[in-house]
Amino acid sequence: MICLVTQAKSTVDRAVITRLCRTLSIGRSSYYRGRRGRTDPDLELRDQIHMLSPSWPSYGYRHMNRALQCMGYWVNHKHVLHLMREDNLLALKRRAFESTTDSNLERAVYANLVPELNVTGVNQLWVSDNSYIRLARDWVNLAVILDACSRRCITPTRACSMPPKPMSIPKGKPG
Secondary structure, eight states, rough: OOHHHHHHHTOHHHHHHHHHHEEEOHHHHHHHHHTOOOOTHEEEEEHHHHTTTTOOTTOHHHHHHHHHTTTOOOOHHHHHHHHHHTTOOOOOOOOOOOOOOOOOOOOOOOOOOOTTOHHHSSSSSSSEEEEEOOOSSSEEEEEEEEEETTOEEEEEEEESSSSSOOOOOOOOOOO
């Protein structure tokens, strides 16, 4: 269609070009853009970015810039950012942090029983912690009891699920 308008330009004036563009439902700027004969100077670079993006959806503009440089394209990272923004190819966001703390406890929450105790030796105070560790497919429960003075681990315990009853505190001295 633009070719028809281009042929008309050689013989007629601007008003006819406007009428032809209106009839063909194209903007007059399309005619002038076509006349310049310019192509996108970044067309090859855009093609490379489009080829890399599906393979590496988490690549941001910095990683993409390094990948392009490895392929032999020496381009500024800001230009890569601009091209990726134009083509809506920015990196996918990582999934949100998954909280493992359950604040709605059914059991009683106990206050600190020894807030002012000055620990001077071993076996005066034991502290514990219970943590969940995310693995590839599920969670692992890690329960630890430490001596507050020596920071020595008394009983580490691992389980693939939460035990049905609370872990009992070992009797005697740490071995």
